[in-house]
Amino acid sequence: MSISKTYLPQETEEKWYSYWLKHDFFKSVPDEREPYTVVIPPPNVTGVLHMGHMLNNTIQDVLVRRARMKGKNACWVPGTDHASIATEAKVVAMLKERGISKKDLTREEFLAYAWEWKEKYGGIILDQLKKLGASCDWDRTRFTLEDDLSEAVIDTFIHLYKKGLIYRGVRMVNWDPQGKTAVSDEEVIRKEVNQKLYYIRYKVVSSESEVSSPDYLTIATTRPETIMADAAICINPNDERYFYLHGKKVLIPLINREIPVILDEYVTMDFGTGCLKVTPAHDLNDYELGQKHNLPVIDILNDDGTLNEKAQILVGEDRFAARKKIAALLEADGYLDKIEDYKSQIGFSERTDAVIEPKLSMQWFCKMTEMAQPALDYVLKGEIKLIPDKFTNTYRYWMENVKDWCISRQLWWGQRIPAWYLPNGQFVIAKSKEEAFEEAKTKSHGISIDELVQEEDVVDTWFSAWLWPISVFDGFKDPNNADINYYYPTNDLVTAPEILFFWVARMIMAGHEFRGEAPFKNVYLTGIVRDKLGRKMSKSLGNSPDPLALIEKFGADGVRVGMLLCSPAGNDLMFDESYCEQGRNFANKIWNAFKLVKGWEVDEKLESANAVAIEWFESRFNQALTEIEGNFTQFRLSEALMSTYKLVWDDFCAWYLEMVKPAYQQDVEKQAIDSETYSATVRFFENILKILHPFMPFITEELWHDDLFGARQELDCCIVAQLPKGGQINTRLLDEVEIVKQIITQVRNIRNAKQISPKEKLGLSVKANSQVDYKGYELIITKLANTNALDFVSDKLAQAAGFMVSTDEFYVPLEEKIDPVEECARLQKEKDYLTGFLKAVNSKLGNERFMANAKPEIIEVELKKKADAEAKLNIIEEGLTALAC
RNA sequence: GGGAGUUUAGCUCAGCUGGUUCAGAGCAUCUGCCUUACAAGCAGAGGGUCACUGGUUCGAACCCAGUAACUCCCA
Numbered sequence: 011m012s013i014s015k016t017y018l019p020q021e022t023e024e025k026w027y028s029y030w031l032k033h034d035f036f037k038s039v040p041d042e043r044e045p046y047t048v049v050i051p052p053p054n055v056t057g058v059l060h061m062g063h064m065l066n067n068t069i070q071d072v073l074v075r076r077a078r079m080k081g082k083n084a085c086w087v088p089g090t091d092h093a094s095i096a097t098e099a100k101v102v103a104m105l106k107e108r109g110i111s112k113k114d115l116t117r118e119e120f121l122a123y124a125w126e127w128k129e130k131y132g133g134i135i136l137d138q139l140k141k142l143g144a145s146c147d148w149d150r151t152r153f154t155l156e157d158d159l160s161e162a163v164i165d166t167f168i169h170l171y172k173k174g175l176i177y178r179g180v181r182m183v184n185w186d187p188q189g190k191t192a193v194s195d196e197e198v199i200r201k202e203v204n205q206k207l208y209y210i211r212y213k214v215v216s217s218e219s220e221v222s223s224p225d226y227l228t229i230a231t232t233r234p235e236t237i238m239a240d241a242a243i244c245i246n247p248n249d250e251r252y253f254y255l256h257g258k259k260v261l262i263p264l265i266n267r268e269i270p271v272i273l274d275e276y277v278t279m280d281f282g283t284g285c286l287k288v289t290p291a292h293d294l295n296d297y298e299l300g301q302k303h304n305l306p307v308i309d310i311l312n313d314d315g316t317l318n319e320k321a322q323i324l325v326g327e328d329r330f331a332a333r334k335k336i337a338a339l340l341e342a343d344g345y346l347d348k349i350e351d352y353k354s355q356i357g358f359s360e361r362t363d364a365v366i367e368p369k370l371s372m373q374w375f376c377k378m379t380e381m382a383q384p385a386l387d388y389v390l391k392g393e394i395k396l397i398p399d400k401f402t403n404t405y406r407y408w409m410e411n412v413k414d415w416c417i418s419r420q421l422w423w424g425q426r427i428p429a430w431y432l433p434n435g436q437f438v439i440a441k442s443k444e445e446a447f448e449e450a451k452t453k454s455h456g457i458s459i460d461e462l463v464q465e466e467d468v469v470d471t472w473f474s475a476w477l478w479p480i481s482v483f484d485g486f487k488d489p490n491n492a493d494i495n496y497y498y499p500t501n502d503l504v505t506a507p508e509i510l511f512f513w514v515a516r517m518i519m520a521g522h523e524f525r526g527e528a529p530f531k532n533v534y535l536t537g538i539v540r541d542k543l544g545r546k547m548s549k550s551l552g553n554s555p556d557p558l559a560l561i562e563k564f565g566a567d568g569v570r571v572g573m574l575l576c577s578p579a580g581n582d583l584m585f586d587e588s589y590c591e592q593g594r595n596f597a598n599k600i601w602n603a604f605k606l607v608k609g610w611e612v613d614e615k616l617e618s619a620n621a622v623a624i625e626w627f628e629s630r631f632n633q634a635l636t637e638i639e640g641n642f643t644q645f646r647l648s649e650a651l652m653s654t655y656k657l658v659w660d661d662f663c664a665w666y667l668e669m670v671k672p673a674y675q676q677d678v679e680k681q682a683i684d685s686e687t688y689s690a691t692v693r694f695f696e697n698i699l700k701i702l703h704p705f706m707p708f709i710t711e712e713l714w715h716d717d718l719f720g721a722r723q724e725l726d727c728c729i730v731a732q733l734p735k736g737g738q739i740n741t742r743l744l745d746e747v748e749i750v751k752q753i754i755t756q757v758r759n760i761r762n763a764k765q766i767s768p769k770e771k772l773g774l775s776v777k778a779n780s781q782v783d784y785k786g787y788e789l790i791i792t793k794l795a796n797t798n799a800l801d802f803v804s805d806k807l808a809q810a811a812g813f814m815v816s817t818d819e820f821y822v823p824l825e826e827k828i829d830p831v832e833e834c835a836r837l838q839k840e841k842d843y844l845t846g847f848l849k850a851v852n853s854k855l856g857n858e859r860f861m862a863n864a865k866p867e868i869i870e871v872e873l874k875k876k877a878d879a880e881a882k883l884n885i886i887e888e889g890l891t892a893l894a895c
Numbered sequence: 896g897g898g899a900g901u902u903u904a905g906c907u908c909a910g911c912u913g914g915u916u917c918a919g920a921g922c923a924u925c926u927g928c929c930u931u932a933c934a935a936g937c938a939g940a941g942g943g944u945c946a947c948u949g950g951u952u953c954g955a956a957c958c959c960a961g962u963a964a965c966u967c968c969c970a
Contacts, residue, residue, distance in 0.1 A: 013932095015932095015933080016933080017935095200970095355970090400899075401899095403898085403899060403900095404898090404899065404900095404968065404969095407898070407899085407968085407969080408969085411969085507967085508967095511968095538967095575908095575921075575922090576907060576908085582966080582967095583907085586906085586907085586922095588906095588922070588923085589907085589922085591922095592921080592922065594935065595933095595935045596935095597935090598933070598935050599933065599935080599936085601933080602932045602933035602935095602936085605932045605933075606932035606933080607932085608932085609931090609932070646909090648908080649908095649909070649920095652908095652909090652920070652921065655921080656920080656921085663933085664937085667932085671932085674930090674931060681931090755938090755939080758939065759938090759939065759940090761938085761939090762927065762939050762940085763939090765927080767928090767930090768928080768930060768937090768938075769930070843917080844916095846917085847916070850917085851916095854914095854953075854954080857953050857954090858953085859952090859953040859954095860953040860954070861953085863952085863953060863954090864914070864954080865914080867915095868914050868915085868954095871914080872914090872915090874915085875916065878916075879916080
């Protein structure tokens with residue numbers, strides 16, 4: 011291995027990913043080990059990798075790799091989602107470019123194009139994940155629209171229908187006039203929009219005798235184009251202004267249709283004019299009001315959002331064009347009172363961005379209440395943990411107020427609903443036309459199979475996604491197969507909080523319904539990746555970096571570290587390239603530490619001089635191991651990474667390696683080192699590679715195979731190495747080394763302040779008052795602070811820069827005179843601080859209520875504080891006296 | 896309109912049961928260094944009214960009430 015000056019990711023990533031694949035390290039088959047299972051949240055099959063995926067999959071890969079290195083049988087199942095609306099929209103757009111309209115195609119022809127599209131673009135996102143280092147078992151790659159998974163969808167549909175949980179009904183749905191399909195509430199994005207409020211006069215129909223009251227009323231609406239669908243005008247029965255309207259009828263302007271005035275307290279008296287036009291076909295609240303008052307439903311819109319013949323006027327116009335035109339018509343005929351600006355929330359389709367139209371239509375629904383209860387219980391009882399747990403509240407609220415799920419979509423790209431209609435309008439639910447025919451015969455004698463017509467609609471994409479943790483293991487086709495029995499329930503699910511409800515919650519329902527068991531144990535909810543300014547990264551804003559370009563620039567390891575550094579659990583993360591830069595720099599640091607060790611040559615004749623340093627790092631490593639383990643248990647991944655980062659950079663590189671590295675020898679190619687230090691360092695390095703591997707798989711695998719670590723068997727790889735087990739932690743040693751570090755820092759400080767070169771050796775005298783045996787640390791101190799051997803003294807040194815660490819006094823003799831005034835000031839400052847500190851401690855200890863209420867260990871701490879401060883203060887006093895300040 | 900969350904250094908965040916030597920990291924900043932692993936680096940330093948106001952407590956970044964700003968969810 012040639013050692014370049016910096017780490018070059020491009021040269022290693024491809025090599026090792028292929029190597030891992032070739033040796034089936036990602037592959038999992040059931041065995042006697044404990045399984046660790048993760049199913050990927052399947053990305054859209056036609057999508058490309060964005061920063062959200064990067065974060066999500068980095069986290070999954072870290073968890074999976076760590077589990078693998080803990081001896082578990084790790085299985086990460088990849089796959090893609092057919093994403094019916096999004097994909098169909100893309101296919102329609104592609105066809106349009108080729109001059110083909112969906113309208114002119116049969117279902118089969120369209121699907122052929124769609125599959126062609128899928129084959130062409132379907133694998134892209136998975137290939138991108140490989141660049142990131144994702145250790146998925148690619149042999150298990152599934153697709154939500156493949157035959158087996160589709161069959162599972164149909165079977166569950168039939169199962170739920172038979173159980174009475176699926177029904178067909180007329181409902182007000184969110185209609186996307188551009189996609190020409192119903193979309194779920196979750197796929198509607200509400201945005202505040204500037205609108206106009208039109209005040210329109212309706213003529214009151216009156217008998218000739220009454221002329222005392224105004225002969226019209228005024229309503230306010232944002233949707234004048236729907237007046238032709240009005241079924242009534244509603245007023246609040248308590249509204250004194252309108253008592254005269256009770257029992258009256260009015261005429262709809264322009265078309266002069268007569269509609270009644272109805273009374274309902276639903277109407278807010280102080281909004282608009284207090285008169286509400288009731289349009290049951292085009293507004294959810296109006297629909298409910300209409301049901302209550304038995305009003306007719308007049309739907310004046312076509313599926314594409316144009317007006318139909320029921321509107322009588324402006325037939326064929328788009329709803330927005332019609333709005334403008336009707337305003338002009340009303341104006342011309344004197345029906346338009348005024349127009350005001352008005353802000354309100356409007357729903358937009360998540361997929362097509364079209365304004366959602368509330369529309370009554372016949373749809374298929376899945377009842378939720380019954381399934382929601384057990385799904386809620388899993389979370390409330392803690393059998394499924396949401397991380398962070400603040401989401402538990404939101405989850406509960408949603409599950410307690412769950413609405414039936416509209417599962418039909420007016421699309422072709424998806425699983426077609428297994429309903430067959432008879433000529434008489436009845437339908438049967440069956441897996442195949444033949445089975446449907448058998449059942450149809452019992453309903454309608456003499457029917458022929460050709461008369462059966464299958465439902466045109468497909469099911470909502472989530473109706474296949476909710477089965478994912480079961481269907482990827484063929485749990486429907488073969489409910490007792492070895493895989494499902496072994497891997498299910500899975501362990502951790504890593505996903506975005508945005509889909510907690512329409513995916514996670516429903517998977518829990520499906521898990522309970524079809525397996526009687528929750529589908530996973532932990533749900534780790536990542537934040538949304540935002541840019542530095544806090545804006546969500548999106549294609550339209552153009553603020554999302556290209557993930558592959560980032561990998562190109564900083565290396566996959568660097569990007570993985572970068573993603574994790576800024577990703578506290580559940581909080582959004584403000585992504586910035588500089589995090590990846592930090593990741594890259596870290597990789598480079600590891601690389602260079604390796605270069606240092608690589609440059610050593612064992613000299614058997616040398617005595618080991620580093621026993622203390624070795625024992626210290628061993629303890630420090632074991633301590634960090636415990637911290638890291640704790641962080642992982644709590645899913646604090648960025649903290650686990652930070653602990654690892656500091657262990658490697660600070661403790662290993664900045665302290666340990668500096669302590670043990672051979673002093674510079676001129677004209678020597680390889681630095682000589684004793685065998686004990688060498689083997690300990692190599693062992694430490696190997697352990698460091700192990701704990702780094704889940705975060706930085708490529709560089710660690712690369713270094714793992716260097717002959718520094720001896721000859722490796724073909725299958726002896728870092729990816730399957732077992733994480734080091736914790737060992738002894740010598741806390742006294744750890745504490746004392748902290749003191750030693752302070753001494754070194756203080757000496758370096760003096761150097762800095764006095765502008766003395768690091769190359770110049772200094773003297774160092776110790777007046778030890780504590781129990782610390784500095785003799786044992788002498789080598790470390792003299793080496794890192796570049797001083798002569800310690801001079802143990804019993805008196806203060808004049809003509810020296812002094813400092814205190816704990817209660818011990820240190821002096822660095824200097825040639826230049828120490829300014830006694832300056833020295834006095836330094837001591838005085840320290841004395842002032844300690845006096846104040848001591849005062850606070852004493853007042854605490856003198857407080858009866860503190861002594862009565864505080865826990866004994868707290869009091870003990872305070873007593874120790876007091877003793878330490880007093881001891882230190884004494885020494886300072888002595889110093890002050892000696893200087894005669 | 897209802898609900899949830901957030902607010903700690905220039906930035907991103909820790910701070911776990913209210914109690915260790917005046918609140919901690921990382922990055923950024925400043926100063927000095929191209930010191931034979933690393934300038935993608937080394938050594939050192941500075942930086943805080945813990946959003947605000949009150950309360951509880953011997954003791955509050957932490958508990959309670961209110962206020963403000965921001966974010967998200969639901970209508």
